[in-house]
Every structure is written in C-alpha cells, then in structure tokens.
Amino acid sequence: MSAIPDFLAMLAAERGAARNTILAYGRDLEQADELVGGNLEQASPAQLARLGQGWSSLAPSTLARKISALRQFFGFVIDEGLREDDPTHALPRPATRRPLPRILSHAEVEALFAAAEEAATAESPAAVRMLTFLELLYGSGLRATELVALPLSAVPRDAPFLTVIGKGGQARMVPVSQRASAALQRWLPLRDSDSPWLFPSRTGHLSRVRLFQLLRELAVRADLPPEKLSPHVLRHAFATHLLEGGADLRALQTLLGHADISTTQIYTHVDAARLVKLVNERHPLAQQRASD
Numbered sequence: 395m396s397a398i399p400d401f402l403a404m405l406a407a408e409r410g411a412a413r414n415t416i417l418a419y420g421r422d423l424e425q426a427d428e429l430v431g432g433n434l435e436q437a438s439p440a441q442l443a444r445l446g447q448g449w450s451s452l453a454p455s456t457l458a459r460k461i462s463a464l465r466q467f468f469g470f471v472i473d474e475g476l477r478e479d480d481p482t483h484a485l486p487r488p489a490t491r492r493p494l495p496r497i498l499s500h501a502e503v504e505a506l507f508a509a510a511e512e513a514a515t516a517e518s519p520a521a522v523r524m525l526t527f528l529e530l531l532y533g534s535g536l537r538a539t540e541l542v543a544l545p546l547s548a549v550p551r552d553a554p555f556l557t558v559i560g561k562g563g564q565a566r567m568v569p570v571s572q573r574a575s576a577a578l579q580r581w582l583p584l585r586d587s588d589s590p591w592l593f594p595s596r597t598g599h600l601s602r603v604r605l606f607q608l609l610r611e612l613a614v615r616a617d618l619p620p621e622k623l624s625p626h627v628l629r630h631a632f633a634t635h636l637l638e639g640g641a642d643l644r645a646l647q648t649l650l651g652h653a654d655i656s657t658t659q660i661y662t663h664v665d666a667a668r669l670v671k672l673v674n675e676r677h678p679l680a681q682q683r684a685s686d
Contacts, residue, residue, distance in 0.1 A: 435471045519586070538625035550570055
C-alpha cells in the first residue's frame with residue numbers, strides 16, 4: 395500500500411498545509427510513483443536522479459515544488475520506519491529561497507492559553523487534555539507526531555524532562571516547564587484508560603488529524619483565524635520566541651531535535667525579518683520620513 399495518502403494526511407494535520415498545496419503535492423507524487431514503476435517509497439537514488447533529469451526542462455518554480463514534495467515525502471517515510479536511507483541526495487537542488495515559517499505573536503499565544511485555561515477550570519477531561527497539548531506544543535516545541543505518540547512512561551517522575559522519540563527514531567530529552575508539568579498532573583487522574591499511551595484513543599493513541607482539528611476548534615474560541623493554527627505553527631512559535639528571548643542557536647537545535655543546524659537557522663531569518671520591520675516602523679528617521 396502506498397504511503398502517499400498517509401503523507402498527505404500528515405501535511406494537513408501536522409503542517410496545516412493549504413488544500414491547493416496538498417493537491418499539487420499529491421499530483422506530483424502520484425506522477426513520480428508512476429514514473430518509477432510504483433512503490434515510490436522504495437525508489438532508489440538512481441531512479442530519483444532519472445526523475446530529476448526528466449524534469450530539468452520544467453519552470454524553476456514547478457521543479458522546486460516537485461523536489462520539495464519528494465524530499466518531504468521521503469522524510470515522512472523515514473520517520474514512519476518504512477525505510478532507513480534517504481535517496482533524495484540524488485535529486486537536483488534548485489536555487490530557491492526556503493519560505494519562512496508562519497508564527498504566532500505573543501498576544502495570539504496568550505489568547506490561546508486564556509481560552510484553554512478558561513475551558514479547563516471545570517476540570518473536564520477534554521478541556522484539561524487540550525490545555526496539556528498546548529503547554530507541550532508551545533512550551534516544549536514537540537512535533538505533532540511526537541506529542542500524540544508519547545507513552546505514559548515518558549511522563550517525568552522526578553526529573554523535569556520528557557523522553558521523546560523524534561525523527562529517525564532518535565531519542566532526546568525535552569525540558570518540561572512547571573506549567574506543562576502542572577497540566578500533566580491535572581491530566582493524568584482524568585485519563586480513564588489502561589492504555590500505554592499518554593493520550594489514548596479508542597484505537598491506540600490520538601491521531602495527528604484529530605489533534606489538528608482540536609487546535610482549530612481552540613483557535614475559534616480564542617477569536618483567532620483557525621487556518622493560522624496548527625501543531626507546526628506552535629512549534630515555530632516556541633522556537634522563534636525562545637530565540638527572541640536570547641536562546642542560543644545550538645541549544646535551540648537540541649530542543650527541536652534538528653539533525654542539522656541549517657534547519658534551525660531559518661528561525662534567525664524570522665527574527666531578522668521581525669527586526670527589520672521594527673526598524674522600519676519605529677526608527678525615528680522612518681517616522682520623520684512618514685511625516686514629510
């Protein structure tokens with residue numbers, strides 16, 4: 395069975411990808427699957443190299459989208475344990491700028507927490523679980539996949555850390571804030587289940603798709619555009635706000651579980667963009683020109 399539908403579902407649930415993006419990626423991957431003779435997730439580097447050569451005459455933006463779809467797809471395949479090696483090194487590297495991640499302002503984060511905390515005052519299991527999700531996504535920078543698949547055994551007893559299995563099956567220790575720890579302690583007695591998962595469902599653990607839906611519902615209650623919120627956006631907010639507060643880039647790399655610091659460096663661009671905007675709006679000379 396092809397992994398393409400599961401990958402597209404992950405894009406919607408974890409990344410909050412737009413419908414048009416998901417449709418385009420789906421077409422690109424189905425075409426690639428057909429060109430390699432099926433079973434795309436097991437394609438060899440040589441097969442991907444031939445794909446890249448066949449696409450060389452495409453417009454740069456189209457080529458970049460197809461390459462991006464394949465790189466993200468194989469990243470997903472490796473995360474899911476369907477293969478161990480990454481064949482995408484054989485693909486061409488079109489010279490395009492990586493888009494900056496969407497982020498939330500501090501005020502928007504505060505609105506989300508206010509809505510979640512208000513709902514949780516009645517100690518209903520669903521509301522306390524939602525607050526716990528929020529504390530761990532924004533407070534610890536977990537990926538959606540990591541959050542929903544947390545085993546009950548990952549909850550810290552004495553040390554303020556979670557043991558998280560991230561991309562490529564790599565384990566890392568993630569600090570748990572006092573707020574997140576308090577939310578966990580509220581959630582644990584409300585778990586009416588013998589499941590080994592921290593966030594159980596009828597069939598195992600909560601799905602990424604359901605987590606995405608719950609966050610969209612919270613955004614509506616917080617008077618925020620629901621399309622602006624996803625687990626990935628909260629992870630970006632965690633990273634960006636830490637960097638704004640003076641966090642070291644290497645420390646941030648460790649917290650996020652990035653294998654390559656170049657992945658983490660995109661947050662320096664986000665912060666730089668914010669600083670440029672600040673200078674343009676607040677610098678005395680900018681205000682003087684506006685009044686001329």
